Amino acid sequence: MLVTDNGTSIVMDPxxxxxxxxxYGTIEETADIATASHSxxxxxxxxxxxxxxxxxxxxxxxxxxDIDIWGIRSFHDKAQGWERGDNxxxxxxxxxxxxxxxGDLGHILSSGQLKAIxxxxxxxxxxxxxxxxxxxxxxxxxxxxxxxxxxPMHFNTGRLTLPCQTAHVLTAWPDIQQTxxxxxxxxxxxxxxxxxxxxxxxxx
Numbered sequence: 001m002l003v004t005d006n007g008t009s010i011v012m013d014p015x016x017x018x019x020x021x022x023x024y025g026t027i028e029e030t031a032d033i034a035t036a037s038h039s040x041x042x043x044x045x046x047x048x049x050x051x052x053x054x055x056x057x058x059x060x061x062x063x064x065x066d067i068d069i070w071g072i073r074s075f076h077d078k079a080q081g082w083e084r085g086d087n088x089x090x091x092x093x094x095x096x097x098x099x100x101x102x103g104d105l106g107h108i109l110s111s112g113q114l115k116a117i118x119x120x121x122x123x124x125x126x127x128x129x130x131x132x133x134x135x136x137x138x139x140x141x142x143x144x145x146x147x148x149x150x151x152p153m154h155f156n157t158g159r160l161t162l163p164c165q166t167a168h169v170l171t172a173w174p175d176i177q178q179t180x181x182x183x184x185x186x187x188x189x190x191x192x193x194x195x196x197x198x199x200x201x202x203x204x
Contacts, residue, residue: 001029004094008032008065011053012090012101012124033064035071035090037103059088068093072116076131077106084131089117096188097121100145104132104154109144121191123147126154148191149184151198152176 002010011031031053054064059071070091076084084106092099099122109117123145126132132154133141142150176197184198 001031002092002094002099004067008067008094010035010067010092010094013037013103033067033069035069035088035101037088037090037101056090057088070116072113074103074105074109074113075107076104089113091117091120097186097191100124100147102126102133102141105141106132108137108140114144117145120145120147121188122149122151122186124151124153127152128154142195142197147195148193149186149196149198151200 001012004010009029009031010033011029012035014031014034014036030051032051034053034055036055036057056062056064056069056071059073062069062071072089072091074087074089075081076087081087084104087103087105089103089105090101092101098118098120100117100120101124104126123142125138125141127135127138129135138152176199178199180201182201184200
């Protein structure tokens with residue numbers, strides 16, 4: 001979830017609680033904006049959100065609450081979507097920074113996708129393998145985009161019965177920083193010059 005300086009809240013890929021081997025609780029926050037990278041119930045369960053958010057779930061350029069949002073078509077697999085379908089990468093311009101959420105990206109980015117994404121300040125990317133990038137592919141995508149901050153997601157924290165890789169995969173990144181928190185506060189002026197990888201705690 002992103003919260004801007006003026007309090008606008010953006011929920012990315014809301015999920016159905018306890019869906020298909022996932023032992024996570026219910027999203028309680030009120031959303032002004034919601035984006036869904038694809039329609040699977042662990043990424044596109046927007047009906048659970050409180051409030052009346054503006055919902056975006058397709059490729060294109062959108063504007064809501066003075067925030068520019070770009071949806072960029074990609075794939076949930078390495079077979080051009082033939083195995084698991086499409087995936088929408090979402091980029092948000094908030095508080096002078098570009099945040100990019102890769103959703104369930106399953107492949108290395110193409111030159112066209114890199115151009116559409118542009119310069120990224122904060123990158124949120126899957127690293128658990130199976131149906132998304134694995135750790136080595138995640139590292140490759142970080143090297144492609146060169147964000148100031150990279151935040152890994154979509155790996156097994158021990159609360160899944162699905163065969164995603166567990167948190168030990170992150171030991172492949174010796175420079176990872178344990179935040180000890182489920183959230184971080186970032187300003188444009190405080191962005192690191194070289195890419196820093198932050199590991200957030202679970203929020204629910």
